[in-house]
Amino acid sequence: MTLDDAADFLKVSSTTIYQLVRAGEVPARKVGREWRFLKSQLVAYLKQGGDSMTYSSVMTDEQGGEYKIENGQEYVALWLPFSREEKADHIRKAVEQGTTVSALVATYLKETL
Structure with missing residues (x-):
């Protein structure tokens, strides 16, 4: 799923899903410049009641x-x-x-x- 697909699935804005990904709350993988999501992992996230899953968050370095x-x-x-x-x-x-x-x-x- 794309970022927009995931946002639609979770019924949140694209900005919200992006913030959740960057915070490590929602599992995703960056492919090129685009984020991709597995529906099964989004379902698992929802089943946990939105509690943080054990995914590392992505940070930005000085460059x-x-x-x-x-x-x-x-x-x-x-x-x-x-x-x-x-x-x-x-x-x-x-x-x-x-x-x-x-x-x-x-x-x-x-x-x-």
């Missing part, structure tokens, strides 16, 4: 990038398993080497996973 902390591990968007400090280091290296951050991240993931 405007998104990150979350889950089980003590920091993840940057696309939910890569490295911290904001490591992200900043990759950006710095990309600039120094005249390459893309994507290329450096791909190398990092190949070496560590």
Whole structure:
């Protein structure tokens, strides 16, 4: 479901559902620039009476990038398993080497996973 679909399903405004997602109250996944929802998870949320579920909330770093902390591990968007400090280091290296951050991240993931 899209954000608008989820808002219609819950009978709230798009702004309200977006705020619930950002607060970690309603489970969702960001696909590209769009939020996606599973109807089954929205039903589970309603069955709990709107109590907070155990989903991590998404925060914004100094550069405007998104990150979350889950089980003590920091993840940057696309939910890569490295911290904001490591992200900043990759950006710095990309600039120094005249390459893309994507290329450096791909190398990092190949070496560590």
